[in-house]
Amino acid sequence: MFIALCLATALSGVASAAEVPVTGQGHAYNPVWSLDGQYLAFELNRFEGGGVDLMVVKMANGTAVGAPTKVSVPGGSSQFSAGGSTVVSPVWLPAGQLIFQGSVNGGTNRLFYWKPGGSSPGQLLTLQQIAGDLSWPTVTLDGRKVAFVSDATGHGDIYVWNQAENTVKLAVASPQSEGAPRWALDGMTLAYSRQNQGGEDMFTWAGEAPVPRIGGNGDQSRPSWAGMSLVFFTNERGDDKWDIAVSEAAGQKRTLAKDVRLPLRAPPALSVDRQWVAYGFSDPKVADKIRITKVDGSKSVDIDTGLHAAAEPSLAMANGRVYLAFTALPLKGSDWRQLHVIDITDKLQ
Secondary structure: OEEEEEEEOOOOOOOOOEEEEOOOOOEEEEEEEOOOOOEEEEEEEOOOOOOEEEEEEEEEOOEEEEEEEEEOOOOOOOOOOOOOEEEEEEEEOOOOOEEEEEEEOOOOOEEEEEOOOOOOOEEOOOOOOOOOOEEEEEEOOOOOEEEEEEOOOOOOEEEEEEOOOOEEEEEEOOOOOEEEEEEOOOOOOEEEEEEEOOEEEEEEEOOOOOEEEEOOOOEEEEEEEEOOEEEEEEOOOOOOOOEEEEEOOOOOOEEEEOOEOOOOOOOOEEOOOOOEEEEEEOOHHHOOEEEEEEOOOOOEEEEEOOOEEEEEEEEEEEOOEEEEEEEEEOOOOOOOOEEEEEEOHHHHO
16 A cells, blocks of 8 residues: 655646555554654554554655655554554654654553664653653754653643753643643743643743633644744634634734644644644535645635645745645545645745
8 A cells, every 4th residue: 555645846736746655554644844844754543453653754855755664662563453553743853853652552652762764763751750641742943852741640741851951840730631732932931731621721831830821612722833922723613613823912812714624633734934824624615725824814825735635734844945745535535645745835925
């Protein structure tokens, strides 16, 4: 079976495609570019029978170089099976290392690190440093600090690992569960969500007491930083109605896009310059498109993919070009989601 990783030079559809062989059947999800646009990590998920693989492919000018490499946690199975591994949530360090969440045979989720071309992944933190299931890793731009969530106390608390000191410190704890932390560009401030009476509110933390940022009906979740503004998903209009909103300051919120297709686990997809956000649509009538909108709301551009159920966008810049990775079904009713890449530089002029 092949998962297609496609480069389309014509933006009216997928003009030419190069397939990259991937062992096993599964849906491609959650593409994440390395900071220099030279690598693309993504998940391969079958949903049934357990197991999610993490794949990494080398990119050159938006084109895949060779077949993707499967990144397996120690002891993980190489096949989808009930006893397989689950490897998800990749984030890239500036030096080209990858940090991700992994577990084997339904066991405890821990954090691992790996570099393309290197040896087998290693465990980032020991049980002596921090116990529990570890999830939602996020890395500062300089790579010196990793924030993550641990359930060691029975609910989600946020911890910070300082790479230089190799220390783990509790950052945020409450009777509720925290999730989806994200570092601001300054490397000093975290945004995150907190469970609140069945929904989620957003907070920020900069080393002292957490500060409420935005609340409301439903979930305000998965923040990304655009400068000091937060871009996030909200379903305040109803459980199945997801929008993208922007908060420039505490208590302030404006809707940027309505009825978006919610990614499996990713935050809103921002461009490298943090000026654009990419998203797909939940409406089947326009589900062949990925829309890219300026965070200030001044402009939107539609990318007609020529495919179905386009979603999971991720943006990168390499050699002065802007690339959009996304997943989609090649045909209505197809079994597996595939991964594609389009050069959209000219669309963002």
